[in-house]
Structures are given as structure tokens and as C-alpha cells.
Amino acid sequence: MKALQKLFDNLKPNFEKGGKWEKFHTLYEGHRTIVFAPDLTTKAKGAQIKDATDLKRVMITVVIAMIPTLLFGIFNVGEQHFLAIGEDATWVDKALFGAMSVLPILIVTYGVGLLTEFIFCVVRNHPISEGYLVSGMLIALVMPPHIPLWQVALATIFAVVIGKEVFGGTGMNILNVAMTARAFLYFAYPANISGDQVWTYLSDKAPVDGFSGATALSVVYNAGVQNTNAVDALNQHNSVVGEGLYSLSNMFMGWIPGSIGETSTLMCLVGAVILIATGVGSWKIIVSGFAGAYVMGTVMNLLAVNEYMALPPQYHWVMGGLAFGIVFMATDPVSAAQTETGKWIYGFLIGVFTIIIRVTNPAYPEGIMLAVLFMNVVAPLIDYYVVKANKTRRLQRATV
Template sequence: MISSFMKKYFIKQKMMRIVILSLIPVILSSIYFFGWRSLVLLFWVTLFGLGTEWIYEKIQGKKVSEAVFVTCILYALTLPPSTPIWIAVVGIIFGVFFGKEVFGGFGKNLFNPALVARAFVYVTFPEPLTIHWSKAATGFPGGFATYITETIDVVSQATPMLIFRETGQMISLSKLFIGNVSGSLGETSAILIILAGIYLLLKKVAAWQTMAGVLIGFTSLSGMLYLLGNPQIPNPIFGILSGGFLFGTVFMATDPVSSPRTKEGKFIYGFLVGIVTVIIRGYALFAGGMMFAILIGNIFAPIIDEGVNYIKKIRKEGEKEVTA
């Protein structure tokens, strides 16, 4: 019955189902670290995100894409645990409509719709998105025994990147690796995100060129600035494990629609995202930077592909002339 319903109203997208499967451990960890409110937030975001796309596609006489579920999950996992539900809902409606549907629907959008939604609420509602955080639960049963964990109201207990920016102190790498630190719902546990990334690579759903480009671009620039003694730049390992960097690298930057199509273009695009992340984190007003870096990368994705294809064309013409 469920299968026939999905077939009737949704575009079948096996790739998206694999991404959702890889996100299940991350969703469960968000409940463990921050309580059941993460699941409530995810429910309302998915309901309104799905509804927004259904209304638009219904008018166009088309089916809803299964990709909308991925968009909703990714967006919800980038939100702080205490984000007001109405703000989260406004964000996903904006992201699905203006980040995807106005371009013509799935496969035609220039920007990652989940990041469009996140950027919109980040800029429009800065206080709940940048000030109010929740403590990460530890031990058993952790957040599974509460609706939402205790709220944090001091900088010394905020997210790793905010603490570094305000005090210069760095949280232990072991905590960042496990994930029992304050932050957005799905961005804290490095180990789970890394495992999800490996799974996506094995399933050939995510491009390794993009991930490698992001890591190399970020590590090279942040490492150079760190060695030069720039106090605004932490060591590269800390930077990689904090601030949603890994989450963005694995799930957002690799979006097949808003990133380049060519293999060379994917690497260049990833390298650009990594470099821009370092610049924004170190010199802009934002403690994170990954979100805006990917959106900037989305702008250049088509141009990068055009450049790569043009160079390939010139090389082929040159080879023909030599053989002639």
C-alpha cells in the first residue's frame, strides 16, 4: 500500500533513499544529545516542506520528488535544538519555494534548497539561531529521557566555534569526535558524519572529488594561516571537526544538482568551498562559514563546468592538429 502510494505521488529516486538511510544514525544521535524535540522539529519541517512542494508540483501537474525529504532532514539537522517551530517552518517553506521550485523544480535549482532555508532563517532570525543553544547530554539514556536538554546562556558553554571566537579556547578533539558538545542537531558528531560519508562514497552517491576538494582547500589555507600565527584561525583539525564543516562537506557540498557535473569541476568547486569557509570563519561576522561558502560555490558551479569543458575542447582540438 505504501509502495503504491509512493509510486503514484512521488518521483522514485533511489539515490535520495540512500542519503536518507545514511542520515538515520545522525538523526538518532540528535535525539540522544538534545532530546526528543529534535524529532518534533524534524516532523514539522518535513510536513511543511513536503506540503510546499506538493502544492507547487500539483499546480504544474507533476509528481513530488523524494529529494524533498532529504532537503527537509538536512535543513532540520542544521538548526539549534531550541529553534522555535514556527521559525523552522517559515525557513523550509522559503527554502523549498525560492531555492527550488521557482527554478522549475528538482534538477533545475541553482542553489541547495536546504542551505537557502538555513541562510534565510539565520539572517532573518539571528537571535534564536546564534544565541540560544542546549547542552549535549551524556551517559545513558541521554536525551532519550527528556524533551529537550538544558539551555545554555553563557558563551563559555556555547558551540565550539563560538567559544574559540570569543575566548580563543578549543574544546577537546575527543568531544568533537564523539559529538557531546553544544551545536546544531546533526552537526556535532564527527564520527557519525564520517561513517555516513564513507557509506555514501561506497554507494557512489556522493562524489569523492568534491569532498577531497573541500578538505584540501580548507586544510591548505587554514594550515598556512595557522602556522603564520593568525589568532583568528584554529588548527585545521579543530576546524574540520567543528562548526558543521564535516556535515556540510558530506551532505551539502556533494548535492548533485547544485554542484558541478564534471569530475574536474567537482574538485575545483570543493576546493573553492574549502577556501571560502576559512576566509568567512576567520574574517567575517559569522563563526561558521560553511553554509555561506557552499552557497557561494553554487553560484560558480555552472561557470566551473563551462570552463572545464572549454579546456577539454581546446585540448581535443590541439590533439587533432598534432595527429594531423
């Protein structure tokens, strides 16, 4: 420890004013404060002591909450691969296959994202903020398992620059950074992030006869078009690779094709428990998000002009990325509503809009991405009215 401290101390003069790497001062500070919590003390006036929790600890908590989905996602990529090609494999094979496909994506999001962040910090002489710890992981988890890495890099750069840095960096962004990355790919390179072919990584193997890579969402969508019972369609789908691939319980567990981290509702709920227990994620947004989806699903049932609308609402909870989006994307405190009342409304409407987009819009089989981005934009409006109500209460008190 002392040796490490000494190493930093020896490097320090180079980064100080007049040193040869003066411009990179912020990188030095950024790295030193990761290894050693800084020796800063409180000022002469104001609070003389400070809480032991800082932003680094808050952010790493979110990363920890995402680890279950990451590990499950790695394993599931292998599971789906061997299922699709009809080969038996040990769990070691599955995990290794998954890791070979997922880890490069993770390395690219962190590598490229942090580099972009560092360049901005150096140019603007900002301290390096911890926000990207979370964004980097999130971007990887919402990618399909076999996405070209250059696309990942491009999306990451776009999200960090246009989604965050142009607004002033962590804490200032309007849109969720990871959702911005995904939306960029969705509209720029739709062939690699939508349709039936990208959710199972086949590598160079051929799938078994009769295999379909369609996601649960597109299965129920087609059921709606063909007017066949949606639940039956789910249960019968892809029976060549096994019974009940899209059964309610299997989708809840997450043994289905999809983006790397989104498939398992169970693992998302584990993450939700971590976020709520540590107080880092807003339980109000999570609870109202799931409630909004359920309520809108029920409303669809009541209207039920086609079979998709008749789908029991609990299916909406476990299909697609709803759980992942609500637990990890909607709870991003910077882009969410910031008032406590606003959080209820914000979460609820994310759930509602997700179902509306899913069921009624043929262009977008999944609605959570657009619902979160839309509500990110609307959140300041919700807050505006909550804040206004507070001002009005104060004003009324004065005139009574």
C-alpha cells in the first residue's frame, strides 16, 4: 500500500502545474482516487463531517446489482446456442461459449466509453465522474449476443458524446445514456439489432430443422395478426428445440433468446432487490413501472380486438426487456423524474407506454426502449408540475 502511494506521489509532479503532463491532471486524480479514497477534508465553514458514502460507492452498487443478469446472460447465450444447433453440451461449454461472445462486447463498451470520457475530461478539465461505470455495463447488457463490435463502439461513442457530454457530463444528461446507445443502433443498423436472426448466436453452425429465432414478442405479434390464441402460440413455438420454450415460467427464468442481460426476469428482480435494499434505486419507480404495465395489459384485455390484446398481462412482465428496463434504466436518477411524486407518475407511464407500443405498433415489437426515452424527455415536465404544486401551496399559505 505504501509502495503504491509512493508510486503515485512520484508521478504527481508530472501532472502538477508546470509538469510535462499537466493537461492530463484529471486522469491522474481519477486513477489515484480509485485506488485511494482522497485525503480531502471539510472546509472551515459548513458541515465539518461528511457521510461515508460517495458517488463511487453508489455507482458500484448499481454495477453489483447488474452482475446476476450479466452472469446469467453469459450462460444463457451458450445455452441458446447449443439449443438451436441441437447439440448437447456441458455447462462449462455453455459458459465458455457465452463468455467468448459477451466479454468482447463488455470490453469494447468499457474501453471505448472510458476513452471517450477521458478525452472529454482532459479537454474540459473536468474531474472523471463515476457515471460511466454503470453506463458501460448497461450498454453491453442491452446488445444482442452477436453484434458487430464496431457497431458497439460507434453506439458507445454516440451515447457518451451526444447523450451525455454535450450536456455537461454525468448528472446533466437528459436521456439515459445506455438507452441512447441502443436507440442509435436500432435506427442506424436495424438489421443487427432487430428481426428474428440476431437473438441466438449460431456462430458458424447450422440450426436444427424447423428452428425459429423469433422472440416471444414477435410470436405473440404474429398470433395477433393471424388471430390465433397468443398463449398457445407461445407454448407451441419452437417445439423442435424443446417443449415450452416460451412458457410463462421459462420466460420468467430467462432461458430464452434475447439481448444479453434482459432475458431473465428473475435476475432483474434480484437486481431490483439489491437496488431497493441499498436505497440506490427508487422503489417507487420500480413498483409503479410494473404496475403500469399490468394495468395497461389489463386495459388491453378489456378492449381485446385481437389476440395480442387478449394476452394475459403477466406475460408482458416476463417477455422482452420490460423488467430489465424498469429496474436498471428507468431508475437512473439523472434522467428520471426527480421529485418523489413525480417518480410514481414517471414509472407508471413507462409501464403503460411500453405495453401500448408493443401491442399497437407494428414497427416496434419491443416498447421499453422508446418508452424510457420518451419518459426521460417528459420527466422534467412531470417535475415542473410537482414543483409548481409546491410553490402554489406556499403561495396559498401566504394569502389565506
